[in-house]
Amino acid sequence: MIGQQIINGVTLGSVYAMVAVALTLSIGVLNFLNFSIPGLFMIGGMALWALLDAGIPWPLAVVGALVIAVAASLMVERFTWRWLRGAPHFVPLVSSMAFLLLFEHIAIAYWGSDMRVVPEAFSGGDWRIAGLVIGIPQLMGLLCSIALVAGLSWLLASTRTGRALRTIAEDPDTALLLGVDINRVVSVVFIVAGLFTALAGILFAINYRQVHPFMGEAVGLKGISAMIIGGMGNIWGSIVGGLIIGTTEVFAISYFGADFVDLAVFGLLLAILILRPTGLFRGMQPVRFGI
């Protein structure tokens, strides 16, 4: 029973982890808390359902959902980071919150606010090992997130773009002086954020087979918690944070009931913010914005 719960927790946790990675990349490089990410998560899940509903085959639907989400993410970039550089620090935050509202309510206008059921992706594909049930989607989700994060780490560590990103993270002005094409490099951040978040949304849709316009909020909020627990700006920390939140949630549900989950998760978040704001793993220093 405990083994099964750990598996379920890790599955859920890998979804949170990918959202947290998208958030932490944005914070770490751009010092920008991108509140539109829960919206991108929802777009990933709902676009997948809509495309499948329109009779488009699975692989194309997945690619289509990713493309839509990345396009949405680039639109966010255009109206938050790019346009508003040098504005007061809360302005991009506010605009990204508005994008969350915008995405959610466009989704409602198009698809209604009902819960939608996503068809089963892999029929008859459960592995049973020593009494534990592991779904193929679960396994795929885990592998996907590990592969993506490994890829991101490689991108940051070994490529030209990665070096440029790290320079911007250190000091945007220096990056400009060094001739870094900030607009191009920053769009990479938004593309990666869109990709990770949407894929998390797709995996969520495949695993739990339900999508609705507000599906991003709860997951996004837990992604934020995961990011902070792992240390803002620390990518591998976000993965661990996501897994902690995921397993905490699964255990809290089975021992205390579903209503208790938020209390546990956000209590943990508050405690960490107050006691150890840099997170469990060293992220960036708690910086003051604006001054």
Added chain:
Amino acid sequence: MTDTSILRLDCIHKNFGGVNVIDDLSFEVQRGSRTALIGPNGAGKTTVFNLISGVFFPDSGSIFVGENDITGIKSGTRIRHGIARTFQNVRLMPHLSTLENVILGQHSRNRGWLGALQPVNLLPGNRWCEEARAGLADAGLGDYERASVGSLPYGVQRRIELVRALMAQPKLLLLDEPAAGLNAAETEELQIHLFKLCQSGDLTLLVVEHDMHFVGALCEAAVVLSFGRKIAEGTPDAVRDNPDVQEVYLGKSASPVSAASEKKEGDRASQRA
């Protein structure tokens, strides 16, 4: 210490990232005097101001105001010991009106929550408000009362900052390059104004300035810093003739420092603050 000194620095050390910015600095400022703190680029003058006003704490040494040791006192309460200051690059509150900025200057004289909740800027005739308006009028700034300070010329902003500092009714006023950015006429006006302020003998000025004519005309004492150490002390004329001082400024012409480079140093220092 002599009982005529209002400020005494005693063997102050301050180190930033392995660099001794202030190195065993001791000097006294006489009550009611106008004292200048001068020195070349990077000598640590603004750091001394930041130490006196409590922005930084010294690594070792003590600071006395009158009889009181204020070394360990938090920055926010030092103004209640009679220390007010201005800033090298004017730091008025851009989103307050001129009058509100000046009223803010009275803050340290306010006592308790009831005082803080008195609507000082609502109805005309309030004691505090009238005092602030009178302060502005005295400085010839009455026309700018309701203007938002961000829109005012630099010279006017400097004068407002001085009025704001005076509102605390300080015993010791630290002026960080009060004449920077002012034209010749404005500088002379400022010097006369400062002279007047000190006539009653209640106010002591400590001035960081690189305009030696200004210092010579205003101040009766000067302390010279170089690389965080005191190298000379005395009347402005005596200090100027001191061989050590001349050596520090050697090759830089008689009028000590180029204003531009000095300004840059200060900007960086205040950014650090």
Added chain:
Amino acid sequence: MSGYFEGVLVLLAINVVFAYGAYLPLAAGQLNLGIAGFAAVGAYGSAYLSDTFAIHPILAIPIGAMFAGLIALLVAVPVLRTRGIYLALATFAVGQIVRAAILNLEFLGGAAGYPVSAFVGLPVVLGFALAVIVVVMVLFATRFGIALRAVQDDERVADLMGVEVRGFQMAAFILGAAVAGIGGGLYAHHFSYIEAQYFNIGLSISIVLYVLLGGTQTAWGPLIGATVFTLLPELLRGSASLRYVVFAAGVIVLMALRPQGLLTRATIQRLFDWRNPPIPGVPMASGRGQ
């Protein structure tokens, strides 16, 4: 007065009260993303009092607001140790915890919601809103209000002026929570039913948006922001979600074109202060930068 018009007016008044609750800490440079949580405390607190002890709503609502202030006082010391984005997230966590706690409290109805039998009509709602506006306006003419805005502009210099920065920030945070609690109490007693889900992060975000859209530089900003962005969507005949789309798009465009908010000091000066026209040749402060 038609029922529709009355409904809009009530909504407007409550939104204005909420907006001032978020504005007080923002005026001191603190973003409170847990404002809906404090509104919930005020709503549930006052509803419980009027329901269980038959206290008149006009009395129960301020007491509920004091509950909200009390909760804010309890969390203020640890939460206000954090800064910037960490403060925003800590307040957000507080809001979520309050909501989650209510869901788990059986005597408050849990997930089923809480029916409120006492009712306050439009006049009472407007009266409370007006009182909040007047109190905040007066507050901003006091030394406390001036110092708060000084803290937002330049915390270091405010400290050197002798402003008790931490104390004032705490006071603004607690007072803002209490004001939000009044809004919650009004909501509970006008709509006769409350549920924890209403006080979600979406509400907090909307409230903060009203304030930032109106502009934080003057005490009129929240009033303007809440009014424009409550009434504007009402002008649209259409589904609720379409109104939200327009609201959100409006926010994005406004932030891009005028990040300092609709109303700034400079605007007010230009509009109302004919005695001190802008000095020729000197550009007005754009109000950029916080």
